[in-house]
Amino acid sequence: MGTNLLSYLENIPDPRRRAGSRHHLPAVLAMVIMGNLSGRYGYRELARFMQRHAWEFVRLFGFGHGVPNHVTISSLLGKVDFQAVKQQFEAWMQSQHLPVENYSLDGKSLKSTLSDYNKATRTLWPWSRCFRISLV
Numbered sequence: 454m455g456t457n458l459l460s461y462l463e464n465i466p467d468p469r470r471r472a473g474s475r476h477h478l479p480a481v482l483a484m485v486i487m488g489n490l491s492g493r494y495g496y497r498e499l500a501r502f503m504q505r506h507a508w509e510f511v512r513l514f515g516f517g518h519g520v521p522n523h524v525t526i527s528s529l530l531g532k533v534d535f536q537a538v539k540q541q542f543e544a545w546m547q548s549q550h551l552p553v554e555n556y557s558l559d560g561k562s563l564k565s566t567l568s569d570y571n572k573a574t575r576t577l578w579p580w581s582r583c584f585r586i587s588l589v
Contacts, residue, residue, distance in 0.1 A: 459483050461545040468532035476521045480514035481529055482538060484521075496523040496530075 462479035469478075488494075488502040500523035503510060507520045521529070 456548050458486070458545050461541040464541050465537045466534060468534070469529070475518045476516060476525065477514060478529070481521055481526070482533070484510060485526065485530065496527045499523070499526050
């Protein structure tokens, strides 16, 4: 396995049907993590972040249809296995010789005002345990 985060994200099962999937799951997850590290958490904020850097993401990930929109991001984060994302993130941290016990990837669902929890906002949140601060 490679040492970059994307190679670890390749191990996460894609919950979508093969037909109609325009964006490679590991690439979308990498962009979400980059967006979170840049202070973008909501689906629309993440989509704007991806659009702002679209030229680089298209070049880097080879998207033939541009970057995903907020609907795609929402749908994908609602289906992906967060435990698998967390395990791969931690494995990547270990490969970088970063102490996993000091850092974690926390999943958040913002559901407080919803009656349909399936439509909750989900995001990833990098956290430093040793400094007790968010890394975003």
